Amino acid sequence: MAELTLDGIRTAGKAGIARALALIEARDGSLRHADLLDEALRSPQGRVLGLTGPPGVGKSTLTNRLIADARGRGQSVAVIAVDPSSRRTMGALLGDRTRLRTDPDDEHIFVRSFAARDRLGGLSDSAIAATVLMRALYDVTIVETVGIGQSEADIAMVADTVVLCVQPGSGDSLQFMKAGVMELPDVVAVTKADLGAPARRAQADVEGALSLAVEISNWRPKVLTISAANGSGLDALTTAVAGHEAWLSGEGRLQARRREQEAAWVADAIRDRFGSAGLAVLRKTGEGAATTPFRRIAEASAALGARLNS
Structure with a gap:
């Protein structure tokens, strides 16, 4: 499964779902497959x-x-x-x-x-x-x-x-x-x-x-x-x-609850990877960033990782 898509996973049935979850659970899997997850969202x-x-x-x-x-x-x-x-x-x-x-x-x-x-x-x-x-x-x-x-x-x-x-x-x-x-x-x-x-x-x-x-x-x-x-x-x-x-x-109410959850996912993922300093950077770079949560996590993680490496 070179490129994961929602329609492709549906077509493949339970075996396709199992493969997709294995790829997502792998190291940085949710970052690599951010587009799929935002599509599902x-x-x-x-x-x-x-x-x-x-x-x-x-x-x-x-x-x-x-x-x-x-x-x-x-x-x-x-x-x-x-x-x-x-x-x-x-x-x-x-x-x-x-x-x-x-x-x-x-x-x-x-x-x-x-x-x-x-x-x-x-x-x-x-x-x-x-x-x-x-x-x-x-x-x-x-x-x-x-x-x-x-x-x-x-x-x-x-x-x-x-x-x-x-x-x-x-x-x-x-x-x-x-x-x-x-x-x-x-x-x-x-x-x-x-x-x-x-x-x-x-x-x-x-x-x-x-x-x-x-x-x-x-x-x-x-x-x-x-x-x-x-x-x-x-x-x-x-x-x-x-x-x-x-x-x-x-x-x-349901939409509001889910919006709150999405914001919490982004903050939690960045805090886990980069601590409170990473979270502070995330807050400062809100403008122009991706609006979907999984793509935002992936982009913020890449940017913060580049800062650390430099």
């Missing part, structure tokens, strides 16, 4: 659902349910599963794929694992690029990542709707009240509702924390109890996500 086919929460909360089981639900409605689904990496080797087990039960012959389901690399529970540049590509190819893209907290909020950089999964009885009541945590989710799902009273207590804790959070929009997150094991509450979750998507569709 201009052609969003579907919505992005961010699914986050601590290990063991039941995200993979819930993802299985969400895949089945979307396919039952005739929608195509992509899953980007982000696994935490070793701080020493940057390696990752990439085990999320093994926990998802999907039909390999179904051309309308695609699952890809990514290592978080040095981004703790967050998203690497290649995972962000992959999300943009999947959004242009599939009706629903589910991004499943570990952790949501004050330093692990990258899921909000790609998701249209963020679902925070909370496990009852995990001692997270204080964590819920920390600054920033409750400003991120659009829907909160307390998992393992079949536990009964502990799940209801966790739901009350979250609702209490939400009442203390600073309002950054007029959307108030829904707090639900669900059980992916027996299916209870999943219809309510689907309804809550659909309600948030409908709210986003009004008054240009």
